Amino acid sequence: MAERRDVVIIGAGAAGMMCAIEAGRRGRRVLVVDHARAPGEKIRISGGGRCNFTNIHAGPKNFLSANPHFCKSALARYTPRDFLDLVERHRIPWHEKTLGQLFCDNSAKDIIAMLLAEMKAAGTELRLSTPIGAVEHDGRAFRVVTEHGTVEASSLVVATGGKSIPKMGATGFAYRIAEQFGLTVTETRAGLVPLTLDPAMLAAHEGLPGVAVDVVARHGKAEFREAALFTHRGLSGPAILQISSYWREGEEIALTLCPDVDFAAAIAAARRENGRQAVQTVLAEHMPKKLAQLLVTELGIDGPLAEQSGRRIEALLQRLRDWRLRPPGSEGYRTAEVTLGGVDTAALDSRSMAAKAVPGLYFIGEAVDVTGWLGGYNFQWAWASGHAAGGHA
Ligand code: FAD
Structure with a gap:
């Protein structure tokens, strides 16, 4: 019954x-x-x-x-x-x-x-x-x-x-x-999920896990201005979780780092005031030191600010404005x-x-x-x- x-x-x-x-x-x-x-x-x-x-x-x-x-x-x-x-x-x-x-x-x-x-x-x-x-x-x-x-x-x-x-x-x-x-x-x-990075990129990002930075994360017409977090597997933090719901496997996402900072003006001012300082020192005034170091290393920038060509600085500004990443996957339903x-x-x-x-x-x-x-x-x-x-x- x-x-x-x-x-x-x-x-x-x-x-x-x-x-x-x-x-x-x-x-x-x-x-x-x-x-x-x-x-x-x-x-x-x-x-x-x-x-x-x-x-x-x-x-x-x-x-x-x-x-x-x-x-x-x-x-x-x-x-x-x-x-x-x-x-x-x-x-x-x-x-x-x-x-x-x-x-x-x-x-x-x-x-x-x-x-x-x-x-x-x-x-x-x-x-x-x-x-x-x-x-x-x-x-x-x-x-x-x-x-x-x-x-x-x-x-x-x-x-x-x-x-x-x-x-x-x-x-x-x-x-x-x-x-x-x-x-x-x-x-x-899976949505609202951390994204993974490929092993070569993770190796290059050694030391970054735990580092957080303010970003605008973009994919297509969607954009979210919140924090991103580097992890042992790739990227997480609210901005990444948000954009993950719009992203599909293998597609690109774009990040603007520290959207409140006018890096072009900051770098120009630093060059006038003290051209002997390293580029990463200027960046590190606005973002975690480890991330500043990674950015200059990836772009092959070395030596004092005064010695950097306009082309190099423009490449750096472009990276800060529009860092393109192609995560191969996400952490899936597990997280x-x-x-x-x-x-x-x-x-x-x-x-x-x-x-x-x-x-x-x-x-x-x-x-x-x-x-x-x-x-x-x-x-x-x-x-x-x-x-x-x-x-x-
Ligand atoms: P659920 O809450 O998942 O409930 C489903 C229920 O069905 C469960 O009790 C489950 O045991 C039961 N069930 C499943 N299968 C069977 C079955 N075969 N037979 C019998 N029972 C079954 N959202 C927010 O808005 N704010 C937050 O802060 C937030 N934090 C989150 C943190 C984490 C870690 C996670 C995983 C999610 C979070 N979410 C948050 C999302 C939110 O939890 C879900 O969207 C919400 O719980 C969905 O509610 P629901 O009732 O539809 O499903």
């Missing part, structure tokens, strides 16, 4: 929990199942343990999707202010870090505790450590077969996220269910913060996240082909899409 509920939500992550709260408040009998031992594991590790839970500037322009209009409806109906109201009602201390990014003062666990308290108040049930065997549909109800029995419901919400960080239980489950029901899944790839692509938005209703062709079936959160920038946008999508489905399921 199958248990009966109105709504079964698979996945107790950010989107699934928000959906449960909203559906529960409407009086629906809700069961959330997850194969993990704890809910909201990605919330727990997010934002360095302090969860960048939203971004006050979040809007459709901050998301990548085959259909950039799809996210508009849900984002407009559940805004960063709505989530912040919830956070404040629970007296969770928070602060804005930079660029509209809101973080917990204390711990990401505050957000998980808040969601669990809201789920309880809404009368929903959470079942953890429950692997899912199969999902069946007889045209009327969904049957979710788990290791701990079968549950039947008229609405099924798939909130199992993307493929990033498989070590934490990420699976391609949502894509499999979408395909089982005839929905298209767009190409998936990616998100999965780009996913359940095709063309198959979903943008107001409710329901599959147009399968009444009662919903996809929310990262599983859907909507991916945010770094900076609290991905959680805002999880809250907004979860809220949208919870209002209908």
